[in-house]
Amino acid sequence: MVLKTTIQGFLTAVKGLLLTVRHLFAARKSRETIDIRDEKYFEKQEGVTTVQYPKEKMPIPEVGRYQLHVEIDDCIVCDLCAKACPVDCIAIESIKSPEAIGKTSDGSVKRLYAAQFDIDMAKCMYCGLCTVVCPTECITMTNQYDKSTSKLTDLIYGFTEMTTEEVAQRKEEWTRFQAEKEAAKKK
Amino acid sequence: MADLLLHIIIPIAIFLFIAGFTLFAVYAERKIAGFVQDRLGPMETGKYGLIQTIADILKLIQKEFITPSAADKALFLTAPVIIFVAVFIGYSVVPWAPDFLPTNTNTGLFFILAIVSIDAIGILMAGWGSNNKYSLLGAIRAIAQMVSYEIPVGLSLISAIMITQTLNLNEIADLQGIHSPEIIYFMGFWDVTDIGGLFAWHIFQAPHLLVVYIIFFIATLAECNRAPFDIPEAESELIGGFHTEYGGIKFAFLFLAEYAMMFLVSILGVIIFLGGWNTPLPNIGSLRLADWTTGLGWGLFWTVSKSLLIVGIQMWVRWTLPRFRADQLMTLCWKILIPVAFVCMAISGLWRILVIV
Numbered sequence A: 001m002v003l004k005t006t007i008q009g010f011l012t013a014v015k016g017l018l019l020t021v022r023h024l025f026a027a028r029k030s031r032e033t034i035d036i037r038d039e040k041y042f043e044k045q046e047g048v049t050t051v052q053y054p055k056e057k058m059p060i061p062e063v064g065r066y067q068l069h070v071e072i073d074d075c076i077v078c079d080l081c082a083k084a085c086p087v088d089c090i091a092i093e094s095i096k097s098p099e100a101i102g103k104t105s106d107g108s109v110k111r112l113y114a115a116q117f118d119i120d121m122a123k124c125m126y127c128g129l130c131t132v133v134c135p136t137e138c139i140t141m142t143n144q145y146d147k148s149t150s151k152l153t154d155l156i157y158g159f160t161e162m163t164t165e166e167v168a169q170r171k172e173e174w175t176r177f178q179a180e181k182e183a184a185k186k187k
Numbered sequence B: 001m002a003d004l005l006l007h008i009i010i011p012i013a014i015f016l017f018i019a020g021f022t023l024f025a026v027y028a029e030r031k032i033a034g035f036v037q038d039r040l041g042p043m044e045t046g047k048y049g050l051i052q053t054i055a056d057i058l059k060l061i062q063k064e065f066i067t068p069s070a071a072d073k074a075l076f077l078t079a080p081v082i083i084f085v086a087v088f089i090g091y092s093v094v095p096w097a098p099d100f101l102p103t104n105t106n107t108g109l110f111f112i113l114a115i116v117s118i119d120a121i122g123i124l125m126a127g128w129g130s131n132n133k134y135s136l137l138g139a140i141r142a143i144a145q146m147v148s149y150e151i152p153v154g155l156s157l158i159s160a161i162m163i164t165q166t167l168n169l170n171e172i173a174d175l176q177g178i179h180s181p182e183i184i185y186f187m188g189f190w191d192v193t194d195i196g197g198l199f200a201w202h203i204f205q206a207p208h209l210l211v212v213y214i215i216f217f218i219a220t221l222a223e224c225n226r227a228p229f230d231i232p233e234a235e236s237e238l239i240g241g242f243h244t245e246y247g248g249i250k251f252a253f254l255f256l257a258e259y260a261m262m263f264l265v266s267i268l269g270v271i272i273f274l275g276g277w278n279t280p281l282p283n284i285g286s287l288r289l290a291d292w293t294t295g296l297g298w299g300l301f302w303t304v305s306k307s308l309l310i311v312g313i314q315m316w317v318r319w320t321l322p323r324f325r326a327d328q329l330m331t332l333c334w335k336i337l338i339p340v341a342f343v344c345m346a347i348s349g350l351w352r353i354l355v356i357v
Helices: A002-026 A080-084 A129-133 A164-186 B002-036 B052-062 B073-093 B108-116 B118-129 B133-164 B169-174 B207-223 B248-272 B296-318 B326-356
Strands: A068-070 A090-096 A112-120 A139-141 A156-158
Touching: A002 B002, A002 B296, A002 B326, A068 A112, A080 A090, A080 A129, A090 A164, A112 A164, A129 A139, B002 B052, B002 B073, B002 B248, B002 B296, B052 B248, B073 B108, B073 B118, B073 B248, B108 B118, B108 B133, B108 B169, B108 B248, B118 B133, B118 B248, B133 B169, B133 B207, B133 B248, B133 B326, B169 B248, B207 B248, B207 B296, B207 B326, B248 B296
Parallel strands: none
Antiparallel strands: A068 A139, A090 A112, A112 A156
C-alpha cells in the first residue's frame, strides 16, 4: 500500500516536473494573439501570456463595449438614453429653440439645445441600452477602456459644447419667445 | 594581527556572498515562478526587473521596527538573530575549493548538523514570541517537521560517511576526484582514480548512494521549509507562519536565513555526493579534461555552479509540486524515507566490508 502510493507519488511528481520545465523553456517567447476563429486557437498552449499593458495592448474590436461617447452634433436631445438607463448615469438638460437649429447627419431635425449632457462613467454598467434606443445613433460605445483617474468626479464626462453664457442666452431667447407668444395669444 | 584580520574578513566575505546570493536567488525564484506559470515575473524595476530585489531590500531596511505589544519582547527580538546565526555558522566548515575553507576541522559534517539544528529553536522562539496563534501553529509545525526530517538527513549522511570514513568535509570532497588519496571505483568495479570527473563522484561510487542523495535532497528540502514542505509558512493557511509578525530588517534576516539555508544544504549535498569542487569532466586518454579543469579557481567555479544548479532544482520543485498535508509529510518521513535510509545504511556497511575492503 505505502509502496504503491510512494511509487505513484514519485512518478506523478516527475510528470509534473517535466510539465513545468517544458513551460520554463517555452517562456523564451511570447504567445502571439490570434483570432478565436483560427483553427489552431486552442492548440497554442506555450509561451508567455503576459501583455505588458501600458507598453503593449491587446487588439480589441473597434466597436468595443467600453466607454460611452456622444457625437453631440448628431444629438437631438430626445432624452431617450437617459430614460433607458437602468442606473440613471446620464443627466440631460434641454433648452427648447424657437426654430429648428439644424439637421443631424442622418437628416433628423434638431429643435433642442443640450444645455447639459453628462454621463457618469463611474455609475455606468456597460449594458449598452442607451445606444440601442438612440434614434440618431449618436451615443455609442467605443474601444477606449483605460479611464483611470485620480478623482472620482473626473469620471463624469460632459459632452455638451455650450458655454454658460450661451446657455443663459438660449434660455433668455426661449423665455422671450414664450412671452411673445403669450402676448400674441392675448391680443 | 594578520591572523585576526583574516578572522574578520572571512565572515564578512561569507556574509556578503550570502546577501548577494539571496538578492540573486529571490530574483531568480520570481523569474522561474513566472516562466513556469507562463508569466514574465518582475519586469518594471530596471531592465528585465533586474534591480527589483535591491529595491525590495531598500524598502525593508527603511521600515519601522514594529513589535506587537503582547509579544514576548526578548524572544521576538532575538529569534531572527538566532535563526540567521545558526545557518551562518554552518558556513564556517564548508569547503569552497581544494583546501580553501574557513576552518578545516575533522568533525566538519557533525558540526554542521549540530549547529543547523539550532535553527529549529530560533523558529520556535519566533513563533512563541510573536504571541499570535498563526505564528505559533507555524512554529509548532516547523518543529515537528524539522525534528522529523533531521533523521533521514542524518541517516543519509551516515550512509555516505560509512563509505568515506571521514567527517572532514575537505577530505570528503577530496575523495571524489583525480587527487584522491585512495583508489576510486565507479560502482565498485571500475578503477576511475586516474579518469576522475563525473564517474568519481560519490553518487556513482556505489549504486545505492544515488538513492541516498535523493533522500538527502528531499529531506533537506523539508529542513529548509521549502515547498512542497512549506507547511510551517503556508501562506494560504497561516498567513506567513512563524514570521507573520515580523517586518522590516528582522523579516529581511529571516528571509536571508531561509535562502542561506537553501544554499548551505545545496553546497553540503554537492560536497558529499556530487564531487564538491571536482570537475564533472573526465580524463579521456590524452585529453586531460579533468587535469585541466582542477585548481583553486576552477574548484570555486565548480562548487558554486553545482550548488546554484541544485538551488535551481529546489526552485523548480517548489513551483511544481503542491504543499504536503501534515500527515502526508510525516508519512513520507517516517514510513518511506527513514526505512529506505536505514536499508541504504546497511548496504553502505556491507559495501564497505565486501566491495571496498
